[in-house]
Amino acid sequence: xxxxxxxxxxxxxxxxxxxxxxxxxxxxxxxxxxxxxxxxxxxxxxxxxxxxxxxxxxxxxxxxxxxxxxxxxxxxxxxxxxxxxxxxxxxxxxxxxxxxxxxxxxxxxxxxxxxxxxxxxxxxxxxxxxxxxxxxxxxxxxxxxxxxxxxxxxxxxxxxxxxxxxxxxxxxxxxxxxxxxxxxxxxxxxxxxxxxxxxxxxxxxxxxxxxxxxxxxxxxxxxxxxxxxxxxxxxxxxxxxxxxxxxxxxxxxxxxxxxxxxxxxx
Amino acid sequence: xxxxxxxxxxxxxxxxxxxxxxxxxxxxxxxxxxxxxxxxxxxxxxxxxxxxxxxxxxxxxxxxxxxxxxxxxxxxxxxxxxxxxxxxxxxxxxxxxxxxxxxxxxxxxxxxxxxxxxxxxxxxxxxxxxxxxxxxxxxxxxxxxxxxxxxxxxxxxxxxxxxxxxxxxxxxxxxxxxxxxxxxxxxxxxxxxxxxxxxxxxxxxxxxxxxxxxxxxxxxxxxxxxxxxxxxxxxxxxxxxxxxxxxxxxxxxxxxxxxxxxxxxxxxxxxxxxxxxxxxxxxxxxxxxxxxxxxxxxxxxxxxxxxxxxxx
Numbered sequence: 001x002x003x004x005x006x007x008x009x010x011x012x013x014x015x016x017x018x019x020x021x022x023x024x025x026x027x028x029x030x031x032x033x034x035x036x037x038x039x040x041x042x043x044x045x046x047x048x049x050x051x052x053x054x055x056x057x058x059x060x061x062x063x064x065x066x067x068x069x070x071x072x073x074x075x076x077x078x079x080x081x082x083x084x085x086x087x088x089x090x091x092x093x094x095x096x097x098x099x100x101x102x103x104x105x106x107x108x109x110x111x112x113x114x115x116x117x118x119x120x121x122x123x124x125x126x127x128x129x130x131x132x133x134x135x136x137x138x139x140x141x142x143x144x145x146x147x148x149x150x151x152x153x154x155x156x157x158x159x160x161x162x163x164x165x166x167x168x169x170x171x172x173x174x175x176x177x178x179x180x181x182x183x184x185x186x187x188x189x190x191x192x193x194x195x196x197x198x199x200x201x202x203x204x205x206x207x208x209x210x211x212x213x214x215x216x217x218x219x220x221x222x223x224x225x226x227x228x229x230x231x232x233x234x235x236x237x238x239x240x241x242x243x244x245x246x247x248x249x250x251x252x253x254x255x256x257x258x259x260x261x262x263x264x265x266x
Numbered sequence: 267x268x269x270x271x272x273x274x275x276x277x278x279x280x281x282x283x284x285x286x287x288x289x290x291x292x293x294x295x296x297x298x299x300x301x302x303x304x305x306x307x308x309x310x311x312x313x314x315x316x317x318x319x320x321x322x323x324x325x326x327x328x329x330x331x332x333x334x335x336x337x338x339x340x341x342x343x344x345x346x347x348x349x350x351x352x353x354x355x356x357x358x359x360x361x362x363x364x365x366x367x368x369x370x371x372x373x374x375x376x377x378x379x380x381x382x383x384x385x386x387x388x389x390x391x392x393x394x395x396x397x398x399x400x401x402x403x404x405x406x407x408x409x410x411x412x413x414x415x416x417x418x419x420x421x422x423x424x425x426x427x428x429x430x431x432x433x434x435x436x437x438x439x440x441x442x443x444x445x446x447x448x449x450x451x452x453x454x455x456x457x458x459x460x461x462x463x464x465x466x467x468x469x470x471x472x473x474x475x476x477x478x479x480x481x482x483x484x485x486x487x488x489x490x491x492x493x494x495x496x497x498x499x500x501x502x503x504x505x506x507x508x509x510x511x512x513x514x515x516x517x518x519x520x521x522x523x524x525x526x527x528x529x530x531x532x533x534x535x536x537x538x539x540x541x542x543x544x545x546x547x548x549x550x551x552x553x554x555x556x557x558x559x560x561x562x563x564x565x566x567x568x569x570x571x572x573x574x575x576x577x578x
Contacts, residue, residue, distance in 0.1 A: 025371075032358040032399075098352075100353050100355075101356060103350050103352070109373070
């Protein structure tokens with residue numbers, strides 16, 4: 001048994017191997033857009049609808065301390081897009097695990113986490129696409145922000161960090177729940193309250209007293225405030241610490257649980 | 267001496283308090299096919315998952331191509347292929363893309379992956395459908411694509427977990443041919459199946475397991491011998507003569523088990539006594555409508571060994 005197989009001969013042992021494995025998984029997720037271009041529309045519909053809803057339909061009813069409501073709500077919508085992308089990650093991961101594909105991937109000589117990492121990166125590409133649509137729609141109805149490229153990079157950094165941290169509880173749910181329907185139910189059952197009971201669309205000071213602490217400590221509120229400060233250019237000294245704290249808590253609590261659930265024997 | 271490709275010693279897997287596999291030992295010489303035969307829930311899949319490094323054994327050892335499944339799983343993954351019970355393909359990728367995906371993860375360079383994918387698409391008669399998303403494939407085509415992707419790395423050891431479950435007879439036959447062709451090229455195969463016909467057709471050796479334990483092993487031929495004599499079934503022209511026919515046949519067959527269902531009588535009979543039995547029936551003046559003789563099959567072995575009815 002000393003015959004080398006072609007696969008072995010062709011195998012590189014470069015230290016960048018894990019990265020190229022992740023790249024291959026990203027390719028898997030993105031190449032299918034070619035056969036399923038409606039995915040791009042699916043992802044774009046939500047931001048367009050919400051920009052219209054809050055920017056035009058509800059804008060007249062909303063007052064936020066005299067400021068322009070569209071300017072106020074766009075950071076909230078950006079955060080909402082980041083929340084929604086984690087549902088995509090969870091539902092897709094669940095399908096891989098409960099179909100046979102994850103089993104096949106686990107018999108391949110790749111890092112165990114490569115399939116997970118590749119999926120997250122691919123979903124971030126979709127998030128970027130939905131953010132582009134969001135900002136384009138908002139601009140079309142009058143949104144103006146004078147930002148530098150550095151600010152844009154910072155905004156993207158914040159939203160990707162937030163989505164990354166929030167995807168761990170989503171991944172944990174996807175790996176613990178049996179049926180695909182339950183994953184959807186959990187995803188929307190948590191995301192809706194998370195975005196509605198937040199400062200993404202309203203000023204938390206305007207809600208009843210008892211609700212205020214809940215809304216203020218909602219991670220969505222904290223991420224939105226971080227983005228508002230960034231975009232307004234007013235300095236982030238007040239919002240950066242809570243943001244980092246929320247992200248750290250999400251990762252510290254859920255990442256070990258999720259990776260353990262991922263490595264668990266099924 | 268032929269090297270041993272798959273070797274398991276006292277392999278045991280316990281989930282919480284349930285024993286899925288108990289004390290199972292296997293030895294598969296390189297280049298041969300072993301069928302692991304057993305009903306649903308008998309521990310076949312658990313065994314395959316342990317051997318394919320997907321599950322850690324609770325106790326016991328297993329070696330694949332000489333490598334330990336506990337400590338050398340990464341090396342083993344370079345030389346095995348697995349086709350599980352659930353089709354392991356991405357329905358949104360085309361057939362070709364599915365193969366390229368796995369080939370690239372196996373570490374092949376782009377050009378090599380492309381060549382290998384073309385080669386397998388051709389061998390599995392999928393070239394024509396190769397640019398269609400796999401979700402449009404029939405059950406048989408999906409299975410073939412699945413098997414093709416488990417062969418991408420040219421594995422020395424291939425695990426097939428119920429490869430033809432749910433396929434229609436034509437698709438099954440096609441898949442059998444594909445597997446046989448591949449085995450002829452020197453690969454070692456461990457196959458699990460509930461179909462006795464499949465084990466008979468593909469395997470050099472059969473291990474029968476039930477409730478996680480090995481209950482018998484041998485070549486398909488040896489196991490058939492274990493099942494005993496062929497079954498002779500005679501249907502009399504006149505249904506009222508069934509009882510008399512039964513008596514006559516019992517005299518020839520001696521104490522061998524027999525059965526009558528009101529229309530026909532069956533006895534297990536050594537081949538050399540068959541002519542005598544038919545002569546005796548004729549001498550008794552019983553008109554014969556039909557005679558059938560069935561060689562014992564693995565089903566009989568199964569029934570004897572597991573004493574469970576209705577497994578087929």
